[in-house]
Amino acid sequence: MSASETKTPLTSRRGAALAGTITVPGDKSISHRALMFGLLTVGETRITGLLEGEDVLNTAKVCRQLGATVERTGPGAWRVQGVGVGGLKEPTEPLDFGNAGTGCRLMMGVIGCHPIRATFDGDASLRKRPMRRALDPLELFGVRVVEQGEGGRLPITIQGPKDAVPVTYESPVASAQVKSAVLLAGLNAPGITTVIETEATRDHTERMLSHFGAEVTVTPHGAHGRRIDLVGQPELKAAPVVVPADPSSAAFPIVAAAIVPGSDVTVTGVMMNPLRTGLITTLIEMGAEIEVLNARVESGEDIADLRVRGSRLTGVDVPAHRAPSMIDEYPVLAVAAAFAEGPTRMRGLHELRVKESDRLAAVAAGLAAAGVAHTIEGDDLIVAGDGRAPGGGTVETHMDHRIAMSFLVMGLATAQPMRVDDTAFIATSFPDFVGLMRGLGADFS
Numbered sequence: 055m056s057a058s059e060t061k062t063p064l065t066s067r068r069g070a071a072l073a074g075t076i077t078v079p080g081d082k083s084i085s086h087r088a089l090m091f092g093l094l095t096v097g098e099t100r101i102t103g104l105l106e107g108e109d110v111l112n113t114a115k116v117c118r119q120l121g122a123t124v125e126r127t128g129p130g131a132w133r134v135q136g137v138g139v140g141g142l143k144e145p146t147e148p149l150d151f152g153n154a155g156t157g158c159r160l161m162m163g164v165i166g167c168h169p170i171r172a173t174f175d176g177d178a179s180l181r182k183r184p185m186r187r188a189l190d191p192l193e194l195f196g197v198r199v200v201e202q203g204e205g206g207r208l209p210i211t212i213q214g215p216k217d218a219v220p221v222t223y224e225s226p227v228a229s230a231q232v233k234s235a236v237l238l239a240g241l242n243a244p245g246i247t248t249v250i251e252t253e254a255t256r257d258h259t260e261r262m263l264s265h266f267g268a269e270v271t272v273t274p275h276g277a278h279g280r281r282i283d284l285v286g287q288p289e290l291k292a293a294p295v296v297v298p299a300d301p302s303s304a305a306f307p308i309v310a311a312a313i314v315p316g317s318d319v320t321v322t323g324v325m326m327n328p329l330r331t332g333l334i335t336t337l338i339e340m341g342a343e344i345e346v347l348n349a350r351v352e353s354g355e356d357i358a359d360l361r362v363r364g365s366r367l368t369g370v371d372v373p374a375h376r377a378p379s380m381i382d383e384y385p386v387l388a389v390a391a392a393f394a395e396g397p398t399r400m401r402g403l404h405e406l407r408v409k410e411s412d413r414l415a416a417v418a419a420g421l422a423a424a425g426v427a428h429t430i431e432g433d434d435l436i437v438a439g440d441g442r443a444p445g446g447g448t449v450e451t452h453m454d455h456r457i458a459m460s461f462l463v464m465g466l467a468t469a470q471p472m473r474v475d476d477t478a479f480i481a482t483s484f485p486d487f488v489g490l491m492r493g494l495g496a497d498f499s
């Protein structure tokens with residue numbers, strides 16, 4: 055998909071209260087990783103609940119280019135016949151990750167310590183995103199960057215070493231993608247690879263490493279951080295993966311239900327991994343009526359059903375150290391903040407500038423289009439919040455699925471409709487978004 059293709063705009067209007075029970079698709083982070091672990095395991099990995107969004111389908115295609123057999127056996131049901139750690143085939147064509155930072159950066163780690171050459175590429179959005187954050191630690195293992203675009207941008211060609219050396223790396227950015235790239239590279243290096251993060255980020259890679267039989271130890275580090283030690287060159291053992299519903303997708307119906315008066319919506323089976331629940335914590339602090347029902351553990355992840363009712367929200371101060379646990383949810387939190395009484399200050403949002411779009415700028419432009427007062431001070435976004443938002447504008451989505459979905463949610467509660475200029479990229483993470491939201495009563499046309 056490219057920005058030059060015909061755009062598919064959509065308008066969202068205020069209507070009746072939202073009601074019903076829905077299940078959102080599988081978690082994107084776990085889906086990418088499940089396919090990659092399948093590739094790195096000899097034998098058959100069966101995955102259920104896989105997110106069949108474009109980002110993940112690109113990862114599946116790349117796994118095939120590297121030698122795996124990847125087959126869909128039913129809705130969300132996939133089978134991967136892998137080649138094992140050390141067994142990757144050199145790809146004959148460039149690897150195209152489309153819009154997906156996760157697919158690209160994690161696969162740099164997967165491939166990095168194999169003695170093969172590979173070229174990484176993506177769409178116009180991904181070509182703007184920084185890749186040195188993954189390449190810097192990979193070079194310490196002995197990976198050579200053969201070609202790269204300006205400032206370490208895609209397209210990038212790397213050559214893996216014959217004999218990789220293990221690495222101890224303290225990541226300068228709070229990024230699960232960087233942490234995961236290092237750990238995945240460490241799989242094919244002898245000895246112990248260590249990653250230190252000063253802010254804990256989502257831990258799906260660590261969990262999946264132990265699920266597939268690798269020796270991995272996680273210990274606390276400082277006030278909010280962790281140290282992860284991985285023993286390299288394990289023989290991973292095929293294990294089934296059940297992908298829980300994505301909390302980052304659930305965020306949209308949850309905020310929609312909270313801001314549309316009288317709503318009563320239940321989202322079932324949502325992953326409640328504590329490193330992913332910052333939005334729920336924040337919405338509850340704002341006064342959102344969210345009930346956590348049927349809390350349970352399935353396939354090693356906490357999950358629950360979330361019942362959300364139309365709520366009176368109050369502005370809050372969101373601390374910077376919460377950012378990793380809700381990093382993709384700030385655009386839709388800004389929408390909730392627009393309907394709160396009093397200011398909401400979201401601190402430490404510098405990472406939002408390097409997502410599918412510059413999300414800080416895109417959110418600010420969207421709020422401006424909706425007539426919502428806000429300011430950016432350094433890395434903080436402050437949304438004024440006076441309980442209502444006029445709406446009536448068009449939002450540029452900049453090839454960014456989360457910007458599109460956030461402002462469609464906003465239009466369900468603004469006085470005038472909200473239009474987003476392009477919905478095409480919603481298919482990267484939440485292909486059924488429009489249909490599921492319409493099922494709850496959303497007026498999108």
Ligand SMILES: O=C(O)C1=C[C@@H](OP(=O)(O)O)[C@@H](O)[C@H](O)C1
Nearest residue numbers: 083156228229230231232381382
């Ligand atoms: O590891 C992952 O699956 C992800 C990590 C986050 O990115 P960063 O590591 O760049 O913060 C997040 O924004 C992305 O959607 C998924």
Ligand SMILES: C=C(OP(=O)(O)O)C(=O)O
Nearest residue numbers: 153154155156157382409
């Ligand atoms: C940032 C995101 O994904 P990625 O980095 O994989 O493109 C996202 O889904 O919001």
